[in-house]
Amino acid sequence: MGGLLCCVQVNQSTVAVKESFGKYNDVLEPGCHCVPWVLGSRLAGHVTLRMQQLDVRCETKTKDNVFVTVVASIQYRVMADKASDAFYKLTNAKTQLQAYVFDVIRASVPKLNLDDVFEQKNDIAKAVEDQLEKAMSTYGYQIVQTLIVDIEPDEHVKRSMNEINAAARLRVATSEKGEAEKIVQIKRAEGEAEAKYLAGVGIARQRQAIVDGLRDSVLGFSVNVPGTTAKDVLDMVLITQYFDTMKEIGANSKSSAVFIPHGPGMVHDVASQIRDGLLQASSH
Template sequence: MNIVFIVLGVLFFLIILSGFVTVKQGYVAIITVFGKYRRVIEPGLSFRIPFIETVYKRISIQNRSVEIEFQAVTQDQANVYFKAMMLYAVINQSESTIKNVAFKFVDESSFMQALIRTIEGTIRSFVATKKQAEILSLRTEIIEEVKMHLDATLEEWGYHMIDIQLNDIMFDEEIIKSMAKVVASNNLKAAAENEGQALLITKTKAAEAEGNAIKISAIAEKEAAIQRGQGIALFREEVAKGMAQAAREMSEAQLDSSYLMFSLWTESIKHFAEHGKGNVIFLDGSTDGMHKTLNQMMAVSKLQETK
């Protein structure tokens, strides 16, 4: 009899012991009663009614990621190959959210299949409206399109999308080569245009500099001519004054003014001889020629005196 009680006691202890459930941090457990949802067990040690309450599923509330690779076709029939990574998690630990996560899909593989196909379908629909030349510049727009269509769907399933990245966008080899040729030709065209602009600017600046130099030279030459003319005029004026003064002094001294003219004549000949540098100067050295020259110089002197 004692053995029976001992056996019953051991069985009762084992039954009670089997009712304890441990849930790891980062998870919650779904409890059902005869297949019907009953409650959610938080992380830690909990108790369930043995044989009545059953742990239906343990759900991770941590961040999860999925990588996908797929192909899309552009509007101009170019194949585009995408590699994407999505980061997602359970929205929160509320009872309604946990129930959606636990019972919306039969199993985890069904959920993953629906998630991947939804992302692929959204991107393919977007890419089908664009040309292959636009795709590489529309990375941000593609991500925004996926978020816009996927956020509401994921919320119905009890999840939310944290981030999605398009890690790689590739084309067929022939398209890549043709795109490289287009880029190279555009670079050559831009380089030629830049070189032409630089040459035009160089020639324009050179022409402006030459024009400014000619203008400055002309102004300087004009100023020099004016200065030379003024110098010659002043020289002649001073010579005339000196000759008039000398003529008056000789007249007051009762000397013949032709002596002054003869002196200037001889000084001029002396100057020609000293500074002529081999040049040939023809002068009328006859008596009549000298007399004629002296008369002309005396006439100039008298004209200055009248002034």
């Protein structure tokens, strides 16, 4: 019915290109329009003004000879005042956009190493956007934004990069573990040295106390028992301590048999040996 009345409807966010006898005549805005086909007018086609997106996958090689696939996302739209240029000057906008993206990416990425590609992806996106803006504005297209949404190295390269990263982290962990063990060993050695020093001090004090006790015992016994010499008292005290020691060894040692000299003559030898040992220790 609308065709008979020469009325056409143009939807929102869309414009229509009107021709008269095959020649461009006007761009019709959204709404209802009269296109008298009997007078040679007709609609050549419609052009959408909505935002469009094109995802481009481009395989290229980096400066360090690593093949990567770069995924670029191009957001673009037709400028309303240049809808006729977009309709007449360009047959396939997506193919044209894809060609420019390939050209810029394959000119930029080979100048960078793989790590730099990841770090400078915004610079690559800006270079693509500038090139597209310059080229596509002639055809009535506006480049709204360009994004590098993904950089995919070869699977073997990704596996190698992960192994390198893991090895580096393992090396750091091993170094830290070795440093910790070194600190533990140093502290343990310092503790053992301090313990030995304190044990030596304790032994020295113990021996000094024994010598002082023996001296007091000898002096006291000599005073209370007339006719005894200091040597006799010292021998008796030393022999008593010697047998007390043997008793403790028999009670606490794992071995239940202790061989000691026996006989009356041996007692004098035991006392002499103990006394000489103590005197030598005191002199040192």
